[in-house]
Amino acid sequence: MTEAQAYQRPELVCPAGTPAALRTAVDAGADAVYCGLQNETNARNFPGLNFTPAELEQSLSYAHARNAKVLLAVNTFPPAGRFALWGEAVDRAARLGVDAVIVADMGVAEYAARRHPKLRLHLSVQAGASSPEAIRFYCEAFGVKRVVLPRMLTVAEIADLHRQIPCEIEAFIFGNIGMMAEGRCSLSNYVTGASTNMDGVCSPAADVHYEEDAERNLTTRLGPFAIDCFARAESAGYPTICKGRYFCSAKNDAYYAFEEPVSLNLSALLPDLMRAGVTALKIEGRQRSRAYVKSVVSAFRNAVDDLMEGREAAFASLLALTEGRRETQGAFAGKRWR
Amino acid sequence: MEIAVQARTSELTLGPVLFNWNPERWRDFYFRIADEAPVGCVYLGEVICFKRAPLFEPQFEAVAARLTAAGKSVVVSTLAEVMSKQECQLVEGVCADRAAMVEVNDVSALLHLRGRPHHIGPFMNVYNERTVAVLARGGARNICLPAEMPAAAIGALCAETAKLGVSVETQVFGRLPLALSARCYHARAHGRSKDSCKFICENDPDGMPLHTLEDQPFLAVNGIQTLSHDYLNLIGELADLQTMGITRFRLSPHSCDMVKVAAIFRAVLDRRIAVPEAAAQLDALKLDAPFSNGFYYGKPGHSWNRASTH
Numbered sequence: 312m313t314e315a316q317a318y319q320r321p322e323l324v325c326p327a328g329t330p331a332a333l334r335t336a337v338d339a340g341a342d343a344v345y346c347g348l349q350n351e352t353n354a355r356n357f358p359g360l361n362f363t364p365a366e367l368e369q370s371l372s373y374a375h376a377r378n379a380k381v382l383l384a385v386n387t388f389p390p391a392g393r394f395a396l397w398g399e400a401v402d403r404a405a406r407l408g409v410d411a412v413i414v415a416d417m418g419v420a421e422y423a424a425r426r427h428p429k430l431r432l433h434l435s436v437q438a439g440a441s442s443p444e445a446i447r448f449y450c451e452a453f454g455v456k457r458v459v460l461p462r463m464l465t466v467a468e469i470a471d472l473h474r475q476i477p478c479e480i481e482a483f484i485f486g487n488i489g490m491m492a493e494g495r496c497s498l499s500n501y502v503t504g505a506s507t508n509m510d511g512v513c514s515p516a517a518d519v520h521y522e523e524d525a526e527r528n529l530t531t532r533l534g535p536f537a538i539d540c541f542a543r544a545e546s547a548g549y550p551t552i553c554k555g556r557y558f559c560s561a562k563n564d565a566y567y568a569f570e571e572p573v574s575l576n577l578s579a580l581l582p583d584l585m586r587a588g589v590t591a592l593k594i595e596g597r598q599r600s601r602a603y604v605k606s607v608v609s610a611f612r613n614a615v616d617d618l619m620e621g622r623e624a625a626f627a628s629l630l631a632l633t634e635g636r637r638e639t640q641g642a643f644a645g646k647r648w649r
Numbered sequence: 650m651e652i653a654v655q656a657r658t659s660e661l662t663l664g665p666v667l668f669n670w671n672p673e674r675w676r677d678f679y680f681r682i683a684d685e686a687p688v689g690c691v692y693l694g695e696v697i698c699f700k701r702a703p704l705f706e707p708q709f710e711a712v713a714a715r716l717t718a719a720g721k722s723v724v725v726s727t728l729a730e731v732m733s734k735q736e737c738q739l740v741e742g743v744c745a746d747r748a749a750m751v752e753v754n755d756v757s758a759l760l761h762l763r764g765r766p767h768h769i770g771p772f773m774n775v776y777n778e779r780t781v782a783v784l785a786r787g788g789a790r791n792i793c794l795p796a797e798m799p800a801a802a803i804g805a806l807c808a809e810t811a812k813l814g815v816s817v818e819t820q821v822f823g824r825l826p827l828a829l830s831a832r833c834y835h836a837r838a839h840g841r842s843k844d845s846c847k848f849i850c851e852n853d854p855d856g857m858p859l860h861t862l863e864d865q866p867f868l869a870v871n872g873i874q875t876l877s878h879d880y881l882n883l884i885g886e887l888a889d890l891q892t893m894g895i896t897r898f899r900l901s902p903h904s905c906d907m908v909k910v911a912a913i914f915r916a917v918l919d920r921r922i923a924v925p926e927a928a929a930q931l932d933a934l935k936l937d938a939p940f941s942n943g944f945y946y947g948k949p950g951h952s953w954n955r956a957s958t959h
Contacts, residue, residue, distance in 0.1 A: 388774050388776040388777070388780075389776060389777050389779075390776050390777060390798070390799070390801075390802035390805075391776065391777040391778050391802045391803075391804075391805035391806035391809065392777075392801060392802060392804075392805030392806075393777075393802075393805075394777050394778075394779060415774070416774065416776065416777070416780060417774075417779075417780040417783045417784070418776075418777045418778070418779025418780035418781075418782070418783060419779075421779060421780075421782075421783050422779060438756075438774075439730075439755075439756075439774075440756060441730070441731065441732040442731045442732055442736070442737050442755070442757040443737070444731070444737060444740075444741075444756075444757035444758075444760040444761070445731065445755065445756035445757040445759075445760070447760055448756050448757070448759050448760045449756070451760075452783070452787075461732075461831075463732060463830075463831030464732065468732075468733075490830055490832065491828040491829065491830050491875070492730060492828070492829045492830055492831065494774060495729075495730075495772070495774075495828060495829045496827065496828040496829075497795070497796065497797040497825075497827050497828065497944075497950065498827050498828050498868075498875065500797050500944070500949070500950055501797075501825065501827050501877060501943075501944075501949065501950035501951055502949055502950075502951065503949055504943065504947065504948045504949040504950075504952075506797055508774060508776070508795075508797070509776060509797075509802075530862070534949060535865075536861050536865065536867055537861040537862045537863045537865070538861075539862070540862050553828070555861075556862060557859040557860060557861060557862070557867065557868075558859070558860040558861075558862070558864065559838050559857055559858065559859050559860070559870070560857065560858070561838040561839050561857070562838060565862055566838075568834060568837070568838065568859055568870065569830070569832070569834060569837075569875075570832075642831055642832075646842070646843075646844060647842050647844075649831055649832050649833060649842055649843040649844070
């Protein structure tokens with residue numbers, strides 16, 4: 312058996328924060344794009360991002376004409392009394408013919424499964440389903456067809472999981488990486504009053520402040536709390552609580568208590584992930600520019616095609632996007648990360 | 650309205666100890682709770698780290714027996730994050746005891762408990778009545794809401810769940826559980842990994858404080874869990890919560906005098922003392938952190954807001 316035959320061809324799932332980014336991703340070779348509506352029904356509810364219903368409809372035509380799928384993220388948790396907005400999003404997805412909705416909340420999943428039994432359901436990473444038992448529960452209860460795995464499993468664990476669940480696996484391969492278990496973090500709400508789970512917001516820009524002192528050191532702040540401080544020559548990161556520096560009694564100096572500010576890059580593990588039975592490779596970055604989307608999608612498109620045809624995959628073009636920034640394989644490479 | 654409130658009983662509950670206390674201290678804490686604390690229900694079991702679970706195993710039976718003998722109902726809480734084989738096995742083991750009432754903190758346990766009466770813990774994402782309905786059909790009898798739920802959503806949820814035969818519980822005291830991770834931050838702070846941690850978390854009975862670069866107290870680390878520095882205190886909101894239909898009020902254990910804390914909350918639930926007096930008694934405990942109640946008001950969780958009942 313040749314190397315190429317050991318793989319199944321994975322679907323490349325790419326981010327689209329805007330209709331323009333969606334077209335860019337499709338043109339660059341995305342098999343599927345994921346996007347959200349302009350409200351708190353999705354986990355990237357930021358100003359200037361996401362789709363109006365009309366834009367979603369037009370984008371579906373564009374993608375479907377080019378054999379690309381469109382997945383709609385309805386992956387936040389509706390607070391009681393406000394469910395209608397989430398119900399409308401699911402109804403709209405079904406009416407417009409999106410290829411799948413990505414859900415996290417059990418109430419939303421149940422609503423979609425009951426009202427629209429033919430609508431394909433993917434389980435969002437925000438559901439935090441990290442064990443075979445949890446994934447099987449969602450498959451049996453709501454007919455979920457694919458799970459987006461939390462970024463906490465090693466490749467070996469993913470391969471093991473693949474054998475124990477009745478649905479497809481989608482895994483993140485590139486982009487921003489939060490340190491906390493997805494869908495189980497209210498740090499941002501603790502500081503800002505806007506909830507990641509209910510409002511789709513993490514570190515909202517309105518609560519971010521940059522303060523320069525006389526020596527031109529830059530303190531980044533979220534609400535009233537200092538998250539990090541950068542010397543004048545350093546490039547300042549966006550203040551996200553799980554990427555900040557803090558003091559604790561075990562250390563003399565301030566340290567990254569949760570993780571250094573790194574981004575995920577699994578390009579080197581791509582063959583292993585494909586062998587492990589991953590059906591879909593997901594690129595993070597709905598908040599990113601079209602230029603970024605084009606570079607990353609093109610690089611992974613070429614890499615997957617190369618691997619499928621038995622060639623070495625080249626990732627030189629990704630270096631430009633991670634240059635000067637630190638990258639990690641996170642939990643995927645092995646248990647020592649934990 | 651007032652009649653309806655009084656017709657429903659209000660039960661004080663004690664959540665699981667979230668921290669890695671010395672096993673003898675853990676046992677003695679529960680013995681004292683059994684003998685002295687006016688709580689009706691006690692949640693037992695390791696919720697944060699599967700490696701800690703065996704440490705408490707030898708004391709578990711005696712503690713459960715003492716609590717039961719004192720007339721308290723005992724519910725066994727499961728792990729909040731389940732990923733590895735050992736974690737799956739631990740949850741499966743807890744659920745296999747068919748005599749036990751189990752509190753589910755991760756969806757994996759739901760698969761084992763289908764059709765059996767059980768509780769849903771605060772680490773599950775239950776934000777709306779439709780999710781409650783799904784869980785109730787699977788056997789859920791009590792649901793403890795996520796700590797970040799604002800009053801408006803609590804009220805709306807209780808109004809709809811009353812007819813589902815599910816009681817609703819919410820945390821009213823103790824550090825707020827804010828995040829879980831695959832990584833152990835206690836181990837990380839000491840240059841170790843989760844596998845080689847040597848149980849360094851045992852030195853921090855209320856969590857390891859994290860301060861900002863400006864030395865402002867901010868968060869508390871407990872293994873894979875991150876908690877608030879502040880202690881949640883909803884003593885001034887108890888009456889409103891009762892009116893909404895919350896019937897169970899959870900105290901999250903800390904190293905402070907939890908018997909005293911329970912007595913203060915019980916006295917307010919029973920209208921035996923007024924809120925200002927209770928608040929003064931809680932202040933007199935001189936905890937190492939301020940109180941907060943922001944989540945309830947839909948404000949930043951760390952903030953302190955004047956209760957409407959004051």
